[in-house]
Amino acid sequence: MEIPFIFGKVAQSNQFINREKEIKNLRLNFESHINTLLISPRRWGKSSLVNEVASQMLQRNKRIRFSFIDLYAIRDEQEFYQAFTTAVIKATSNKWEDWVGNGKKFISKLIPRFQFGIDPVNDFRVSFDWKDLKQNGEEILNLPEKISIEKNIHLIICIDEFQNIAHFEDPLVMQKKMRSAWQKHQVSTYCLYGSKRHMLADIFENKSMPFYKFGDTLFLKKIGHTHWVDYIIRQFNKTNKKITSELASEIAGRMENHPYFVQLFAATVWKLTKTKCMKKIIDQALDDLIEQYSIMFQRETDSLTNKQLNFLKALANNVEKFSSKETLMSYNLGSQGNVKRIKVALENKEIIDLWGNTIEFIDPLFNYWFKRVYVKRY
Ligand SMILES: Nc1ncnc2c1ncn2[C@@H]1O[C@H](COP(=O)(O)OP(=O)(O)O)[C@@H](O)[C@H]1O
């Protein structure tokens, strides 16, 4: 029997829950050609949400096309342009041959080279000569609008893991190029999304940054507790296993309603459950998961400086006033300025989430493991 929970992949069809308001917002933005910036910590469901909106819109509107570009593995401008062109061609032509015939209309200053994989119809990549590309990147950035107009379609460009633009040699220059091309586009629409809230919020909301006021900014939240409880019960029932709403609530609660970890934890509990879930199975599942991930967590912790580690110990002990003299002393955190730097570093490593006045471990499982190892009371 298949595990009725999904994690590590985009959630779709009956494993995609809630997000009704967000779907509506995003769809309305797309239909209205409004660019959107979607931000949340990693694994809260951005990719799943955009994917869901795309599949709903594709079913309803024959003139819409979506192009997905993931910056996860892209480190420089050249790779970006190549991935961008490949994604745009794939979304707007049935076959690459169509494109070769038409391509000159859209790109005149650059000569694309096609490399083929196992399935030459769908599996291909475009590359360009770097020297030409350096001069004519703008042509590539304008491709979506040109193609949209020529083919009378509405192309929506979705760029995932947008925070990775920080790895480019000159991120600011790249952002300026993107912004100056895309702000002129009337038909094609852009959805940029990623994690590292402060960094992305800065890109989009800081007046001195190129993407300032580029579009509508949405901060995605976690999924509400009651949605999780209903979902967990439903998925157990479907596979002829039983769970009470108290225990389903316990699963979501222990993972703080974190989308990825609720799914992972529910899958682990489900595997240990023969017919009826019990509290001791949930305890066991948590122990198993912590054990399973402990090497990874240990490695992550090994990469921290002593002061960063001390900061996490204070956080694990529910300290709230990190800059008080007492905390600085008892956890050996150095100066107040030091605490600021520690916070930024831990946020950049995506270990903690700083939002408003709250500081939290991003990953609830890491939180449990950390407390067991370093606080011992747990
Ligand atoms: N709407 C949803 N319904 C159910 N599970 C979800 C939903 N959104 C996200 N998840 C869970 O969270 C995981 C991470 O989602 P993903 O969309 O990849 O997040 P992000 O793009 O923000 O990193 C998914 O694999 C799934 O387990």
Ligand SMILES: [Mg+2]
């Ligand atoms: Mg994602």
